[in-house]
Amino acid sequence: MKIMTCPVNGPRNISEFAWGGEIKPQPDPATCTDAEWTDHLFLEANTAGVVSEWWLHTPTNTWFVARRNTVTDEVLETMTADTFFSRRSDTLR
Amino acid sequence: MPFALLKYAARSALKGDHAADAHFHWTPDLKPAYDVVIIGAGGHGLAVAYYLATRHGITNIAVLDKGWLAGGNTARNTTIVRANYLTPEGVAFYKESVNLFRSLSNELDINVMYTERGHFTLAHTDAALNTARWRAEVNTHMGVASEVIGPDEIKRLCPTLNVSDDVHMPVLGALYHPPGAIARHDAVAWGYAKEAMRRGVEVHTQTAVNKILVENGRAIGVETNRGTIHAGRIVQAVAGSSSVVASMAGLKLPIRTIPLQACVSEPVKPILDQIVVSGSLHVYISQSARGEMVMGGATDAYGLYSTRSTLDFKESLMAHMLELFPFMGELKVLRQWAGMADMTPDFSPVMGLTPIENYFIDAGWGTWGFKATPVSGVRMAECVATGRQPDLLKPFALDRFRSFDLVGEKGAASVGH
Ligand SMILES: Cc1cc2nc3c(=O)[nH]c(=O)nc-3n(C[C@H](O)[C@H](O)[C@H](O)COP(=O)(O)OP(=O)(O)OC[C@H]3O[C@@H](n4cnc5c(N)ncnc54)[C@H](O)[C@@H]3O)c2cc1C
Numbered sequence: 001m002k003i004m005t006c007p008v009n010g011p012r013n014i015s016e017f018a019w020g021g022e023i024k025p026q027p028d029p030a031t032c033t034d035a036e037w038t039d040h041l042f043l044e045a046n047t048a049g050v051v052s053e054w055w056l057h058t059p060t061n062t063w064f065v066a067r068r069n070t071v072t073d074e075v076l077e078t079m080t081a082d083t084f085f086s087r088r089s090d091t092l093r
Numbered sequence: 094m095p096f097a098l099l100k101y102a103a104r105s106a107l108k109g110d111h112a113a114d115a116h117f118h119w120t121p122d123l124k125p126a127y128d129v130v131i132i133g134a135g136g137h138g139l140a141v142a143y144y145l146a147t148r149h150g151i152t153n154i155a156v157l158d159k160g161w162l163a164g165g166n167t168a169r170n171t172t173i174v175r176a177n178y179l180t181p182e183g184v185a186f187y188k189e190s191v192n193l194f195r196s197l198s199n200e201l202d203i204n205v206m207y208t209e210r211g212h213f214t215l216a217h218t219d220a221a222l223n224t225a226r227w228r229a230e231v232n233t234h235m236g237v238a239s240e241v242i243g244p245d246e247i248k249r250l251c252p253t254l255n256v257s258d259d260v261h262m263p264v265l266g267a268l269y270h271p272p273g274a275i276a277r278h279d280a281v282a283w284g285y286a287k288e289a290m291r292r293g294v295e296v297h298t299q300t301a302v303n304k305i306l307v308e309n310g311r312a313i314g315v316e317t318n319r320g321t322i323h324a325g326r327i328v329q330a331v332a333g334s335s336s337v338v339a340s341m342a343g344l345k346l347p348i349r350t351i352p353l354q355a356c357v358s359e360p361v362k363p364i365l366d367q368i369v370v371s372g373s374l375h376v377y378i379s380q381s382a383r384g385e386m387v388m389g390g391a392t393d394a395y396g397l398y399s400t401r402s403t404l405d406f407k408e409s410l411m412a413h414m415l416e417l418f419p420f421m422g423e424l425k426v427l428r429q430w431a432g433m434a435d436m437t438p439d440f441s442p443v444m445g446l447t448p449i450e451n452y453f454i455d456a457g458w459g460t461w462g463f464k465a466t467p468v469s470g471v472r473m474a475e476c477v478a479t480g481r482q483p484d485l486l487k488p489f490a491l492d493r494f495r496s497f498d499l500v501g502e503k504g505a506a507s508v509g510h
Binding site: 001015018019021034035041043048070071072073 | 347395405
């Protein structure tokens, strides 16, 4: 079984987690155009390589962030959302 | 009977010459320019080339593939063909494909082994039964044979299926679609390739597109590992790699790439004539002409650009399969594999014109694209030749997401390939 480490609950079987997709910057709904908003809703970078993405530990309803390589299926790092967003943006990938 | 068989019989009778003609006439060198360059030599790319040549007289075409001929999802799918979708737009589209499949062996002069078996979508919950009724109504209205039947009728038509109450999820009924069929996936692609090549189309394998050349909003060519090629028009039909190739042209797509796995058992004598799908249990099964039980389930739980196989897939599949078909407990799994499915949010394809002039897209085929190979070929060829979005493809245009005109097929496509 593949193991993923939830930053709050520790290492768990991958079947306890749900994938939330790549993190993408959200435009301001009050000021953006309709096209910007629909693009944000539906379009995906769908990167082949290292991504930062949302994951949910379903039994405890804990959302967190993982860095994962979508070509090799390696989880490189997991962290709380706070940790992720407090990092400087140029170190984010 | 395919014409090739007659030719073969006549020739061996007259001359004692048993050799068949070579299927493919490869061309070693790339030309510097083509009228149309098609990226991806899967069933879809090859079908577009074939119909451009036969219906529109365009033969100065190169089909490029980074791997081998039709070695992508075309070689990995479980070959189910059906038209019992949920939306009128979807049903009309897949119905045209079924009609084309019926005469494909004759048209391509190769036996694609298209056999209509009857397709059952089992319902184990009231919600699933409601969706089945809804689909039956839409299908009937569109002239596609489809009806809801109860457990007794299911048992009569498919005696090997276990409809007893003594299981985790008893069968409440099914959407029965008599035209549901399977076909030989490789033969479909090879037939299109052979007939397109006979008319002058070039197919170049081991030729990866690494860059798309766009000038003033207009696509003009591609850079490959074998050099630069200029193109009047470019079509991308690369399934799981759709986002990667589209981004080379500066396009972002409503697509996530997620593996879809399948497996076959050792071959046994004919025991299951039908195609049985359970949307609630996320499993499906049919028996191939060789006797293997061909099985699959839902997509993987997360996105990946890989064709690795997992144990979780087999375990969850078998847990349900053994309830539906207890005899499967006697059989060994022979092979398991995966393909990269290009999943859209509404489970419908993305086809036709793009914001880039002369750049056409055939993508978003997810887990359901094999059955659409002929109709996609015909309609994409029409789109490329005329530069206009054909009526049948209008609902599947890339810009439907901007206007919230989604074509929601999840209820008909989530597992019932
Ligand atoms: C396990 C599984 C089961 C399925 N079952 C069914 C089913 O029962 N019924 C059904 O209708 N559908 C099914 N599908 C879906 C179906 O297989 C696909 O939708 C369909 O085969 C897509 O065909 P294609 O020609 O578009 O892509 P492919 O056959 O994948 O061809 C795309 C080609 O593009 C090439 N390529 C990619 N990138 C590049 C590049 N940069 N340069 C050059 N070439 C490139 C690839 O090498 C590949 O050969 C299934 C899929 C899977 C994985």
